[in-house]
Amino acid sequence: MTLIPEFNFSKVFLEPWSTSTLINWNGQIMLMGFMVCWTCGIVGSFIVIRRMALMGDAISHGILPGLAIAFIISGSMGLGSMFFGACIAGLACNFSIEWLHTHTKLKEDAAMGLVFTSFFAFGVTLISMNSHLHIDPGCLLYGEIGLVPLSEKWKVFGFEMGNRSLWTIGLVFCGVVIGTIFFYGPLVVTSFDSTLAKSMGIPVKATHMSLMLALALSTVASLEAVGVILVVAMFVFPPVTAAFFLQRLPTILIGTFPLGIIYTWGGFHLAYWLDCSIAAAIAVVATLLFIPACLLGPNGGILWRLKFKT
Amino acid sequence: MKAKPIEIHDLTVSFQKKPVLYGVDLEVEEGSLVGIIGPNGAGKSTLIKTIMNMITPNGGYVKIFGGNQKNGIKRIGYVPQRESVDWDFPVTVMDVILMGRYAHTRWFRKIGKSDRQVAQACLEQVDMTAFADRQIGNLSGGQQQRVFLARALAQDSSIYLMDEPFAGVDAVTEKTIISILKNMKKEGKTVVIVHHDLATAKEYFDHLLLLNMRKVAYGPINQVFTHELLQKTYGGKLTVFSEIASRAAKQPEIENKMQRSEN
Numbered sequence: 232m233t234l235i236p237e238f239n240f241s242k243v244f245l246e247p248w249s250t251s252t253l254i255n256w257n258g259q260i261m262l263m264g265f266m267v268c269w270t271c272g273i274v275g276s277f278i279v280i281r282r283m284a285l286m287g288d289a290i291s292h293g294i295l296p297g298l299a300i301a302f303i304i305s306g307s308m309g310l311g312s313m314f315f316g317a318c319i320a321g322l323a324c325n326f327s328i329e330w331l332h333t334h335t336k337l338k339e340d341a342a343m344g345l346v347f348t349s350f351f352a353f354g355v356t357l358i359s360m361n362s363h364l365h366i367d368p369g370c371l372l373y374g375e376i377g378l379v380p381l382s383e384k385w386k387v388f389g390f391e392m393g394n395r396s397l398w399t400i401g402l403v404f405c406g407v408v409i410g411t412i413f414f415y416g417p418l419v420v421t422s423f424d425s426t427l428a429k430s431m432g433i434p435v436k437a438t439h440m441s442l443m444l445a446l447a448l449s450t451v452a453s454l455e456a457v458g459v460i461l462v463v464a465m466f467v468f469p470p471v472t473a474a475f476f477l478q479r480l481p482t483i484l485i486g487t488f489p490l491g492i493i494y495t496w497g498g499f500h501l502a503y504w505l506d507c508s509i510a511a512a513i514a515v516v517a518t519l520l521f522i523p524a525c526l527l528g529p530n531g532g533i534l535w536r537l538k539f540k541t
Numbered sequence: 542m543k544a545k546p547i548e549i550h551d552l553t554v555s556f557q558k559k560p561v562l563y564g565v566d567l568e569v570e571e572g573s574l575v576g577i578i579g580p581n582g583a584g585k586s587t588l589i590k591t592i593m594n595m596i597t598p599n600g601g602y603v604k605i606f607g608g609n610q611k612n613g614i615k616r617i618g619y620v621p622q623r624e625s626v627d628w629d630f631p632v633t634v635m636d637v638i639l640m641g642r643y644a645h646t647r648w649f650r651k652i653g654k655s656d657r658q659v660a661q662a663c664l665e666q667v668d669m670t671a672f673a674d675r676q677i678g679n680l681s682g683g684q685q686q687r688v689f690l691a692r693a694l695a696q697d698s699s700i701y702l703m704d705e706p707f708a709g710v711d712a713v714t715e716k717t718i719i720s721i722l723k724n725m726k727k728e729g730k731t732v733v734i735v736h737h738d739l740a741t742a743k744e745y746f747d748h749l750l751l752l753n754m755r756k757v758a759y760g761p762i763n764q765v766f767t768h769e770l771l772q773k774t775y776g777g778k779l780t781v782f783s784e785i786a787s788r789a790a791k792q793p794e795i796e797n798k799m800q801r802s803e804n
C-alpha cells in the first residue's frame with residue numbers, strides 16, 4: 232500500500248469537472264469555499280490588525296453553547312435561531328473575557344484561553360447529551376464541505392430559494408462587504424488609535440461589538456462546511472499572508488479574494504487527489520502558501536531582511 | 542468673559558487606590574503654549590489622558606471651553622507617546638494623516654479631495670512629503686513623531702495635547718516641531734506639551750505647569766521657572782536634574798543652549 236496515491240493530472244484536475252452533474256455538484260462546493268474564505272478573510276483582517284487573532288479563536292469556539300441551546304429550545308436548525316443563539320453566546324464570551332481581565336488579575340490571553348475552552352466544552356457537552364439533535368461533534372471541528380450540495384433547500388414564504396448553506400454564507404458575505412465599505416473609516420481609526428477615534432466621537436465600543444458580531448455570524452455560516460478549525464485558519468491566514476506582499480489595508484482586504492480562490496481551488500483538488508477532508512486540505516494549502524510568503528515576501532519576508540542586513 | 546480652553550478643578554486620579562494625581566486645579570488661557578514638567582511617574586501622562594477622557598478621575602472635573610468634556614475632546618488634537626501605537630499597522634503615512642480628517646467628515650461620508658489637499662499641506666509643513674506612501678513601520682522615530690504632528694495639524698483643532706513630542710528626535714526635527722508649535726500659537730491655538738528637557742523649557746514655552754502628583758506651580762514661565770520651585774518639583778530625588786535646573790534657571794538663554802549641546 233502506498234501512502235500517497237499516484238498523481239494523475241487528468242484524474243485530479245479534469246475528472247471533477249467532466250460531466251454537468253459533477254460541475255453542478257463540485258461548483259457548489261467551490262462556491263461555498265470561496266465565500267467562506269472571503270468572509271472570514273475580511274473579518275479576520277480587522278481582527279489581525281487589532282492584534283486580536285486569539286479573539287477570533289475564542290469567539291468562534293465560544294458560540295457553540297449558543298447554537299446548542301438554540302437547537303434545544305427551538306428543536307430545529309432555523310437560520311434565525313442559529314444566528315441569534317450564536318450572537319448571544321459570542322457576546323457573552325466577549326464580556327466574560329473582558330470582565331475577567333479587568334476585574335481579576337488575569338491577563339487577557341489567559342482569560343481568553345479560559346473562557347473559550349469552557350464555552351466550547353459546555354457546548355460539546357450539551358450537544359452530546361442531546362443526541363437527537365443529530366449534530367456530529369467531529370463535524371463541528373472539521374466540517375463537511377463535500378456535503379454542502381446536499382444541504383436542505385431554503386424556503387422563504389413557501390418559495391424555494393435554493394441551497395440553504397450557500398444562501399447563509401452568501402448573505403453574511405454581503406453583509407460583511409457592505410459593512411466594511413460603509414464603516415471602513417471608523418473600523419480603521421478605532422483599530423489604529425482608539426483614543427483618536429473616541430475624541431472624534433466615533434463609537435469605539437460599538438465598533439468593537441459589531442466586529443465581534445460579524446465574527447460570530449461568519450463562524451455560524453461557515454461552521455457546517457468547514458468546522459471551527461478552518462474558520463480560525465481562514466481568519467488568520469489570508470490577512471497574514473497578504474501582508475507579506477501588500478502594505479496597505481485596502482489592498483490586503485482585496486488580496487483575500489485571490490487567496491480565497493487559490494486556497495479553495497488548491498484544497499479541493501488536493502483532497503480529490505489524496506482522498507481526504509476538503510476543509511483540512513484547504514488549510515494545508517493555506518499553510519503551503521504562507522511558508523514561501525514568509526520567506527520571500529518583499530514586505531518583511533525573511534530572505535529580504537537577510538539581504539538588507541548584509 | 543470667554544470660557545477657558547481647559548479648566549480643571551480639584552482633579553484626583555488613582556490607580557488601585559494609590560493616588561497619582563491629587564487635587565489638581567488648572568486654568569489654561571487661550572493661545573498659550575504650556576509646558577508640563579515633572580519627574581518620571583509624576584502623573585504627566587495621566588493628566589493628559591484624563592483630559593482626553595481615557596481615564597475616569599476619582600474626583601474633580603475637566604471642562605473644555607466651559608462645557609462638557611465628552612463633546613469638548615472633539616476640539617482637541619492629541620499626540621500620544623510614540624510607543625502607544627502599533628507601528629506594524631498596514632497603513633501609509635498619508636493614511637495616518639487622513640485619519641485626522643475624519644473629525645471633519647460625517648458618518649458614511651468618505652474622505653474627499655479637499656481632505657487630501659489639507660493632508661498634503663500638513664505633510665509639507667513637517668517636511669515629510671517624500672514619505673507619503675511609506676508604510677509607517679519603515680520610518681525612524683523622529684519621522685514617526687512628525688507624522689503624528691502632521692495628523693494633529695490635519696485635525697485642525699483648537700487645543701493640542703502632546704505627550705513628549707521631543708522624545709528621541711534629533712535637533713533638526715526638534716526645531717521643525719517647535720517652529721510649528723509657535724505657528725499654532727500665533728493662530729490662537731492652545732498647546733499643552735509634556736516636556737522633559739529643563740534646559741530648553743524656558744525657550745519653548747510661555748506658561749509652565751510643574752507637576753509632581755500635586756500641582757507645584759502654574760503660571761507664566763518667568764514666574765514659575767525658578768530654582769526654588771524646580772527643586773520643590775523634583776524633590777531630592779533627581780539631583781542630576783536639579784543641578785541642571787538650578788543652572789538653567791539662573792543663567793541667561795545663550796548659556797542654556799550651550800548646556801543643551803553638552804547633554
Ligand SMILES: Nc1ncnc2c1ncn2[C@@H]1O[C@H](COP(=O)(O)OP(=O)(O)OP(=O)(O)O)[C@@H](O)[C@H]1O
Pocket residue numbers: 556557561579580581582583584585586587588
Ligand atoms: N494603567 C496604570 N495602572 C496602574 N498604575 C499606573 C497606570 N498608568 C500609570 N500608572 C502609575 O501612575 C503614575 C504616573 O504615571 P504617568 O504615566 O502619568 O507618569 P509620567 O509623569 O507620564 O511619567 P514619565 O515621565 O515616565 O512619562 C506612575 O507611578 C505609574 O506607575
Ligand SMILES: [Mg+2]
Pocket residue numbers: 585586587622704
Ligand atoms: Mg509619560
